Amino acid sequence: AQKVTQAQTEISVVEKEDVTLDCVYETRDTTYYLFWYKQPPSGELVFLIRRNSFDEQNEISGRYSWNFQKSTSSFNFTITASQVVDSAVYFCALSESSWGGATNKLIFGTGTLLAVQP
Amino acid sequence: DGGITQSPKYLFRKEGQNVTLSCEQNLNHDAMYWYRQDPGQGLRLIYYSQIVNDFQKGDIAEGYSVSREKKESFPLTVTSAQKNPTAFYLCASSTIYEGAGWIAFFGQGTRLTVV
Numbered sequence: 001a002q003k004v005t006q007a008q009t010e011i012s013v014v015e016k017e018d019v020t021l022d023c024v025y026e027t028r029d030t031t032y033y034l035f036w037y038k039q040p041p042s043g044e045l046v047f048l049i050r051r052n053s054f055d056e057q058n059e060i061s062g063r064y065s066w067n068f069q070k071s072t073s074s075f076n077f078t079i080t081a082s083q084v085v086d087s088a089v090y091f092c093a094l095s096e097s098s099w100g101g102a103t104n105k106l107i108f109g110t111g112t113l114l115a116v117q118p
Numbered sequence: 119d120g121g122i123t124q125s126p127k128y129l130f131r132k133e134g135q136n137v138t139l140s141c142e143q144n145l146n147h148d149a150m151y152w153y154r155q156d157p158g159q160g161l162r163l164i165y166y167s168q169i170v171n172d173f174q175k176g177d178i179a180e181g182y183s184v185s186r187e188k189k190e191s192f193p194l195t196v197t198s199a200q201k202n203p204t205a206f207y208l209c210a211s212s213t214i215y216e217g218a219g220w221i222a223f224f225g226q227g228t229r230l231t232v233v
Binding site for chain 2 (some may be wrong): 009015032033035037042045047088091095102105106108110111
């Protein structure tokens with residue numbers, strides 16, 4: 001069975017602190033895709049990153065970085081020097097598999113609510 | 119601007135009524151999806167469509183219906199058979215080609231409340 005686990009329900013930090021959001025996934029596929037989305041209070045999910053299972057390089061985009069480790073089935077997201085505008089719910093997602101391999105349907109984790117206090 | 123438009127933003131339904139949520143996209147995406155979001159449960163897939171005039175049930179399709187008569191539009195009807203319809207509903211679209219990334223883009227959602 002496929003599953004995405006975001007064990008941290010809520011995290012509260014003070015501005016300028018670094019924070020890591022954990023994502024652990026389960027899949028039997030060798031080819032799959034992982035995603036992170038941000039949901040601000042307005043409600044729309046905003047795409048942050050997509051990573052395929054063959055690319056274990058860490059990625060950095062400004063204050064955001066992602067650590068993908070197949071050995072531990074984790075795809076963690078770190079925000080450096082957090083800001084109040086980072087306050088949102090963050091979702092990790094995994095491409096659902098079918099007999100033909102990975103598909104364009106997503107399995108979402110339950111999300112982590114990040115509150116950044118000024 | 120390219121994107122996904124959901125309407126209305128807030129919707130109130132009386133017990134026993136059917137209501138329809140609108141979703142329109144101008145991204146020229148083939149695939150469209152409807153998700154339901156409840157507190158603490160993440161997003162669950164209701165229906166999805168990979169092509170016009172075709173759609174498939176997701177994990178929680180009971181009490182919902184959809185149509186896909188145009189590429190741009192994927193309306194969701196919440197029927198009276200849905201026992202607990204109060205939730206936040208999100209529409210999304212994506213390409214169907216793996217090489218293009220399968221990145222799903224979302225609308226701003228419709229908050230449905232049963233009164």
